[in-house]
Amino acid sequence: MQYTQDTYTANLLQQILKSNGAFLQATKMTAKPDLPLPLPPAATLKDLAALGMANPEASWPVFVALWNELSVPGRPPVLLALDGLSHIMRHSEYMSAQVKPIHAHDLTLVRHFVDHLSGQQKLPNGGMVIAATSQSNAPVSPALDFCIQAARARQEAADIPQWNPYKNVDSRVMETLGGLRSESKDFGIIDVGGLSKEEARSIMEYYAESGMLRHKVNQGFVTEKWSLAGMGNIGELEKASVRMRL
Amino acid sequence: MTAAPKKGIKSLNTKKGKSTPGGDAGKRPGQGERKALRKRIVLSNDNALHVSSLQDLDKANVLSEKNEGKVMGLPQEHVVDALRAVDAFKPNQGWSLFRRPAVLMRKEAIQLARLFQEVEDSTGAQQKKTIRRILCGERASGKTTLLLQGLTMAFLRDWFVINLPEGTDDTSWHTRA
Numbered sequence: 001m002q003y004t005q006d007t008y009t010a011n012l013l014q015q016i017l018k019s020n021g022a023f024l025q026a027t028k029m030t031a032k033p034d035l036p037l038p039l040p041p042a043a044t045l046k047d048l049a050a051l052g053m054a055n056p057e058a059s060w061p062v063f064v065a066l067w068n069e070l071s072v073p074g075r076p077p078v079l080l081a082l083d084g085l086s087h088i089m090r091h092s093e094y095m096s097a098q099v100k101p102i103h104a105h106d107l108t109l110v111r112h113f114v115d116h117l118s119g120q121q122k123l124p125n126g127g128m129v130i131a132a133t134s135q136s137n138a139p140v141s142p143a144l145d146f147c148i149q150a151a152r153a154r155q156e157a158a159d160i161p162q163w164n165p166y167k168n169v170d171s172r173v174m175e176t177l178g179g180l181r182s183e184s185k186d187f188g189i190i191d192v193g194g195l196s197k198e199e200a201r202s203i204m205e206y207y208a209e210s211g212m213l214r215h216k217v218n219q220g221f222v223t224e225k226w227s228l229a230g231m232g233n234i235g236e237l238e239k240a241s242v243r244m245r246l
Numbered sequence: 247m248t249a250a251p252k253k254g255i256k257s258l259n260t261k262k263g264k265s266t267p268g269g270d271a272g273k274r275p276g277q278g279e280r281k282a283l284r285k286r287i288v289l290s291n292d293n294a295l296h297v298s299s300l301q302d303l304d305k306a307n308v309l310s311e312k313n314e315g316k317v318m319g320l321p322q323e324h325v326v327d328a329l330r331a332v333d334a335f336k337p338n339q340g341w342s343l344f345r346r347p348a349v350l351m352r353k354e355a356i357q358l359a360r361l362f363q364e365v366e367d368s369t370g371a372q373q374k375k376t377i378r379r380i381l382c383g384e385r386a387s388g389k390t391t392l393l394l395q396g397l398t399m400a401f402l403r404d405w406f407v408i409n410l411p412e413g414t415d416d417t418s419w420h421t422r423a
C-alpha cells in the first residue's frame with residue numbers, strides 16, 4: 001500500500017518550477033502521459049509542472065510524468081537532495097485506516113528518494129543523491145546510526161561494529177542502507193568534521209573584513225577560537241567569533 | 247468567592263481586556279504573522295562591510311580544486327534566488343550577519359566537487375554514474391551548509407535539482423500549513 005501526499009507534492013513541484021524554470025520552459029514533452037487532467041497541445045515541461053502545482057489531486061501523477069521526461073536520454077544530470085535524513089528512516093506520523101502507523105517508506109515521494117539512495121534505481125542520465133543528517137532535530141533511528149557507524153569504520157579500515165541485539169531493528173531501513181556496509185564506491189558517507197586551522201583562519205579573515213569581528217586575526221587568536229570551537233566546529237567557531245560579544 | 251454585585255451597583259473591575267478603557271488595546275499579531283517572523287530568511291546585513299576580495303563562484307570555477315580554503319560568494323541572480331526557492335537557506339544559520347551570502351570551500355566541499363566532476367565526466371560514457379552520499383557529523387559542523395554547497399554546484403552546472411528541504415515535512419502532517 002502506497003500513500004501520496006498531494007499538497008506536499010504540489011508544493012514541491014512549485015519549488016522545482018521556480019528553481020529550474022529556464023530548463024522546464026525550454027523543453028518540450030516527448031511522451032503523452034496518462035494524466036487525470038488535460039494538457040495543452042505542444043506542452044512544455046513547464047506546463048506539466050504548473051498543472052500539478054495548480055491541481056494537488058493530480059500532483060503525484062504529474063511528478064511521475066516529469067520524472068519520466070527527465071529520464072529521456074540527453075537530459076541533464078539530476079541532483080536529489082534531502083535534509084534531515086532520520087525523519088524518513090522510521091514510521092511516519094500518519095496512521096492508516098486500520099490505525100496502524102505507516103512506515104515512511106510507504107509514502108510515494110519518500111519511496112522515490114529512498115529507492116535512488118539505496119541504489120535500487122539508477123538515475124538514467126547520471127547524477128547524485130545527497131542526504132544530510134541532522135543532530136538538532138532528529139528522531140532516534142538506531143538502524144541509520146548503525147549503518148553510518150559501519151560506513152565510518154569501513155572508511156577508517158577499522159572493525160565493523162556489531163548490532164546491539166537489544167535494540168529494535170527496522171529491517172526496511174537496514175535493507176535500504178545495506179550498501180553502506182558493503183564495499184561500494186558509489187555509496188558512502190562524507191564525514192563533516194572540524195575545520196583545519198588554515199580554513200578557520202580563512203573564514204575568520206572574512207569575518208574581520210566584513211567588520212563583524214573586531215580583532216586582529218593572528219595565529220594566537222585563530223588557535224584560541226579554534227580550540228574554543230571544539231577543534232574547529234564551524235558553527236561553534238561562528239558563535240565564538242562573531243555572535244558572542246564579550 | 248463573593249456574591250455577584252447587585253443590579254445597578256458598580257464593582258471594581260481589575261481585569262484588563264480589550265473592552266475595558268485603559269486596558270490592553272494593543273494590536274494582536276495576525277494569523278501566521280509570528281510564524282512568518284520566526285521562519286524569515288534574511289540574507290544581507292547593511293551594516294556589514296563590503297568585502298572587496300570576495301570572488302564569486304561561477305560555472306567555470308565552481309568545481310575547481312583551487313578554491314580549497316577560500317571563502318567564495320554565491321552569485322545573486324541564478325543561484326541565490328534558486329536556493330531560496332528550494333528552501334536551502336535555514337532561518338538559524340548566520341546569513342543575516344554578512345553583506346551577502348558566501349561560503350567557505352572547505353575540504354569536504356572540494357571532495358563533493360570532485361564527485362560532481364566524476365559524474366559529469368561519465369555523462370558521455372555508456373554507463374552513467376549515480377553517486378550517493380550521506381553527510382554526517384557533529385552538531386553545527388556544517389552538514390546543511392555543505393548540502394547547500396552541493397545544490398549551488400548543481401545549479402551552476404545546469405543540473406536538474408530536486409530538493410526535499412526538511413525530512414520532517416515529508417513524514418508528518420502538522421508541520422506544513
